[in-house]
Amino acid sequence: DADVTQTPRNRITKTGKRIMLECSQTKGHDRMYWYRQDPGLGLQLIYYSFDVKDINKGEISDGYSVSRQAQAKFSLSLESAIPNQTALYFCATKGTGGRDEKLFFGSGTQLSVL
């Protein structure tokens, strides 16, 4: 079983719809992240959370919100989806052994907004 699980794997939605992407992890990590990947661009950080009560904005948080329901769960919401939010979304986790701890990624959610 995957350590970092994202659901759904693929989603097609319409402009204006609310959508939630979910992430769960079995690694026992405190730190969780949401990234967005567009063709030809690197991974861009949307939001990150160091623990259940700590949520932080990343580079491109506008149009997104997150919820850290438990240590193992971190969901990303698009309140009103727009076509330029079509992208591949990754959840990642990291332990607290130090700032240079490795990120572990899920398999991604491909989101298409029509």
Add this chain to the structure above:
Amino acid sequence: GESVGLHLPTLSVQEGDNSIINCAYSNSASDYFIWYKQESGKGPQFIIDIRSNMDKRQGQRVTVLLNKTVKHLSLQIAATQPGDSAVYFCAELPFGNEKLTFGTGTRLTIIP
């Protein structure tokens, strides 16, 4: 602004040959660097890392070289195999920061 960039967006290498993927970074405050491999349909996977107090680090068939003078990072893959076909990303971590900055990626294709 400062960013991590890659010299070549695509690279094709004959199976069995060595490959070199390059990365230029411009943030002189970065003191930790990572290479990730992303296969089709999968999330990025850690390959190897290096701290700024080193200039070379070796793993299994992979070597990372760091040249701080010219702010250049490279990933060498020895005796490439079909399974090495993927997109490779470098990432940097500025000193005092906990957020990685990723490059745009290089697509490596291994030719049988």
